[in-house]
Amino acid sequence: MAEKNSELMGSNFTLKPEKPLDNIRIVLLETSHPGNLGAAARAMKVMGLSRLYLVNPKCAIDDEARARASGAVDVLDAAVICASLDEALADTVLSAACTSRRRDLPHPAYTPRRAAPELLSQARSAPVAIVYGSETFGLSNEQLGKCRWLLNIPSNPDYASLNLGAAVQVVAYELRCTLDDSPLDLPGFVPASHEEVEGLVVAMEETLVEIGFLDPRQPKRLMPRLRRFFARAGLEKEEVAIWRGIVNAAKSGGRRD
């Protein structure tokens, strides 16, 4: 209760780091080329980023990775190895998946330039993640579904195949350029964490099955649509509580039938 009050009083915002770049994670999924790990680390450090998260890397941080990292070996050495995307997104309040894919049910999609101010604004008070898929397979729908935004880097429609390190470089560059320009405004609300949103979506799915609204054998696009809605809206902590209340109420209602 004390915790909730302090949130309502906005005391979370007294903990604003001077360097929002320190709150931005670069999350690489199932990377297979050591050279790309090194290139990503160098691309990050050269723009002032340092938090590298590797989800199930398919290669080691070897000599090639270190050679390509050049003076950014410290970023490689401090990389956090995770067993799942959820683990890498723990505590984040905003996540953006870098992809050239267009989906039939897209999340909010922005260019890095358009997205950078909000990414930095959120990163002033809590962790934010930029997510990159594997070199060969990109991001699965399930992985994309766990991210709130898509980042589309403008590119040649005839050849849009950015190298992984280059894609990290472009976004890191945008973040730095925007940081150099941006005012110190704070967002107007207390955003929900990744876990809170995931917990809500899972609870909602279970309840929708339970009350017979969602047929697990024919789920259609229902859950992706809901995810999209939450992603676009950007949930506050209090709104998660409200939605969980609604879900519980729906469940009880279903049982009463």
Place this chain on the structure above:
Amino acid sequence: MAEKNSELMGSNFTLKPEKPLDNIRIVLLETSHPGNLGAAARAMKVMGLSRLYLVNPKCAIDDEARARASGAVDVLDAAVICASLDEALADTVLSAACTSRRRDLPHPAYTPRRAAPELLSQARSAPVAIVYGSETFGLSNEQLGKCRWLLNIPSNPDYASLNLGAAVQVVAYELRCTLDDSPLDLPGFVPASHEEVEGLVVAMEETLVEIGFLDPRQPKRLMPRLRRFFARAGLEKEEVAIWRGIVNAAKSGGRRD
């Protein structure tokens, strides 16, 4: 004379390519790592650039270069190999050297974001070059002196060492983003070519020595200062003619003394 009239009538501008990116050269000086050649080619093609110029490359376009180029091997194969920077800058009307160096007598220095609109505007009617030094030695003062602008990519002051391919990627990305936004305005004048400006500077230097204003044994910073002035101003064709007239007049005046 007919040629001069057509220039004054602005007929040069009837030849505007629909794709200004086709008029932008990426010039790499004395590159020593084949992987960087490939990375640069890929970085270019993914943003719609295709004109690669290699000045005295210190490595071959080998298997490593082709592997890193991925689907941009065509850009590598079409690369123009030059024996000098002047050769690579032939016919260009604007050249920008990408460097993190700060000099005591700087050229006009811009960020890629600030420079991109003018680079594209000029590239609608004539070739433009972005110049990158070698991985180890960067750009010499003499090489910088031949370029009109400096491009400073914003970066971490504690570690500003961008990889060559990454630096090509950032500038190519800015050009593409700006192209997607920019109106089709034409520049208001007929810019002088690289050769015309170089010819003027050389003639001026000879004349300044001849008339006793420049001591070749103690040249100080005179010629760099003049180059800087012309670079900042951006010479029109007609202005080159005017300046050459002034130089000739000074020479004759010197002889009369």
